[in-house]
Amino acid sequence: MNPNINDKDSRKIVDIIQSYAQKHSLWVLAYGTGCGAIEIPPTMTSRYDAERFGITGRPTPRMADVLLITGYLATKTLKRVIRSYEQMQSPKYVIGFGSCTINGGMYWDSYNTIKSLDHYLPVDVYINGCMPRPEAVISGFVKLQEMISNGTANGWEKYRDNLDLYRSQQKEVIKNWQMPDYNW
Numbered sequence: 510m511n512p513n514i515n516d517k518d519s520r521k522i523v524d525i526i527q528s529y530a531q532k533h534s535l536w537v538l539a540y541g542t543g544c545g546a547i548e549i550p551p552t553m554t555s556r557y558d559a560e561r562f563g564i565t566g567r568p569t570p571r572m573a574d575v576l577l578i579t580g581y582l583a584t585k586t587l588k589r590v591i592r593s594y595e596q597m598q599s600p601k602y603v604i605g606f607g608s609c610t611i612n613g614g615m616y617w618d619s620y621n622t623i624k625s626l627d628h629y630l631p632v633d634v635y636i637n638g639c640m641p642r643p644e645a646v647i648s649g650f651v652k653l654q655e656m657i658s659n660g661t662a663n664g665w666e667k668y669r670d671n672l673d674l675y676r677s678q679q680k681e682v683i684k685n686w687q688m689p690d691y692n693w
């Protein structure tokens with residue numbers, strides 16, 4: 510072993526290699542909550558070919574790194590989305606897709622949809638638009654990759670450290686809260 514490399518340096522090297530691998534293998538659980546889901550097939554298939562960036566779909570939360578919320582979110586669906594997020598392994602990332610996840614969009618005064626996704630889950634990247642085109646979706650993923658590289662994609666840590674706050678905000682809109690505890 511090179512005597513000029515100490516423990517701290519070798520940990521730094523491991524972190525760099527790890528974040529490089531993570532950012533180039535983003536496995537996505539696409540939760541098709543709104544109309545934006547219709548942009549996912551062209552993003553993933555041959556025309557835009559998101560897989561060249563290491564982005565690919567996965568069928569279960571336990572296999573996924575990225576939770577993609579593709580539009581407006583009914584409070585009834587929010588409960589399932591929270592459950593799916595909590596089943597994912599850390600580090601994990603959330604992308605809010607479309608205006609509806611940012612401020613409610615055209616459903617801003619609806620009685621049964623949420624307005625701001627980051628009140629309930631830690632959103633790392635928002636992609637605006639109604640609906641965002643595949644170019645915008647890919648650009649959102651590239652932004653996430655940059656954040657993973659520079660260590661700022663840390664929403665999952667924020668969620669862990671502020672779980673009580675998130676829980677209280679989640680329970681304000683989900684009245685029939687009956688879910689297993691978050692198992693870290």
Ligand code: SF4
Pocket residue numbers: 543544545579580581606607608609610614615638639640641
């Ligand atoms: S942002 Fe527009 S396209 Fe996306 S879910 Fe809302 S209304 Fe639909």
